[in-house]
Amino acid sequence: MHHPQPDGEVTFDRMYICLSGCKNGFKAGCRPLIGLDGAFLKTQFGGQILSAVGLDANHHIYVIAWAIVRVENTETWRWFLELLHQDLGHYKEHDWCFISDMQKGLISAVKAVMPDVHHRFCVWHLWKNFNKNWKDLQLRGLLWECARATTYQEFRDGMEKIKRLNEDAWAYLEKWPMDAWTRSLFSHKPKLDSICNNACEVFNAKIKDARAKPIITLLEEVRMFVMRTIAKNKVKLQNHTGKLTPVIKSRLEKVRKESKHWKPIWTGDNGYEKFEVHGHPTNHVVDIGKRLCTCQFWMLTGIPCVHACATLSRVNK
Incomplete structure (x- = not known):
């Protein structure tokens, strides 16, 4: 989008990019938590780059969409979010959730475009x-x-x-x-139990040098960075076997080791699914049929918590 000036010159106004590969890849294999952030362009004309960044199944950053705007405010965020919403499909249908810093313009824009969406603050x-x-x-x-x-x-x-x-x-x-x-x-x-908007922070840091370059060069460097990141992660996981990705696998291993300190006691239900798990600092209740634990870690991350792991190892003996 550009604006003609009185003397015939045109100035660049804004541009939004969401490549088909990024969009489809995100919908097919990433968690539905989207980080939103803006970063300054370090050129004499100023401006901002807005971004939407997710995490893939192995907790690596996955860039979904980005845009160049003159200023970061409610109006530009609203424009960006409306286009993102069109690209990714209805937020309620796909359970999209967002995490961002506490920019006033952004909070109201998210509310306007996607009322009642789950929006975390960094x-x-x-x-x-x-x-x-x-x-x-x-x-x-x-x-x-x-x-x-x-x-x-x-x-x-x-x-x-x-x-x-x-x-x-x-x-x-x-x-x-x-x-x-x-x-x-x-x-x-x-x-995902993230309480910080790290994915966007990483993206902004990676394109720090590009943010000082002219817009066309900047956009090309961002595209190349996104393409290389996806390709690199693809190679990393090429020879990986098993259902769990390496990062999740090691996280689960850590939890499993810690679960040895907990003692599950069956509550007597017919399905052999409900247990009381005793340990320090407090006891918890686990229902392996419903994948629930009163500590909530299992429901927040999708990874069984120490109490669930202790129960599962008892059930699978």
């Missing part, structure tokens, strides 16, 4: 804003504790501690939607 940015007012190390630690909590009780306990230490800090955190920054209230659909 806790790193929440923490940075929080840190401007409260530099107390204990408070900062408690904020991260609340964000990482997987059960609502853990989260509320953390918030109570913050309230006792500093009521203003507690009130600041209370004003943000809870399901946007604590794992305990995240949607279970993406099967």
Whole structure:
């Protein structure tokens, strides 16, 4: 899109790119959590590059779409999100969820284009804003504790501690939607428990040099980076066997080792599926038929938690 000027010159306004391979690959094999972010272009004309970045099955970044705009505001984000929505299909049908920094323009644009969509805020940015007012190390630690909590009780306990230490800090955190920054209230659909928008951070860092170049060169370098990334990851996994990708496999192995410290006790149900799992710091209830555990880790990540692993090894003896 460009604008003619009075003296006949035309200036570049904005451009959106979502390549067919990126779009189809994302829909076919990535988690439905999309990171959104904007980064400055370092040229004399300024401008911003907006991006939508996902994670593939092996937790590598997967760039879906990007756009060049003059400024980052509600109007440009809305334009970008409407085009992305057209490309990826209806958000409710595909269970799309988003994670972003707390840009005001972006939050309202997401609400306008996809009402009621699950939208997480990057806790790193929440923490940075929080840190401007409260530099107390204990408070900062408690904020991260609340964000990482997987059960609502853990989260509320953390918030109570913050309230006792500093009521203003507690009130600041209370004003943000809870399901946007604590794992305990995240949607279970993406099967990703990310509390930071790392995928976008990685993408912005990788194209740092390209952001100082003229627009055509920048766009070409971004396209090449995206193409190379997909090709490189394809080669990495070519000889991999088994259903689980390497990153998930090693994560599950770690959980399995830790599960030895937990003791599952069968509750007596007919299906031999419901167990009470005892251990430190608190006991949990596991239902292997429904793939549920009261710690919520299994539902958040899709990977059995320590309690589920302990139960599964008992059932499979």
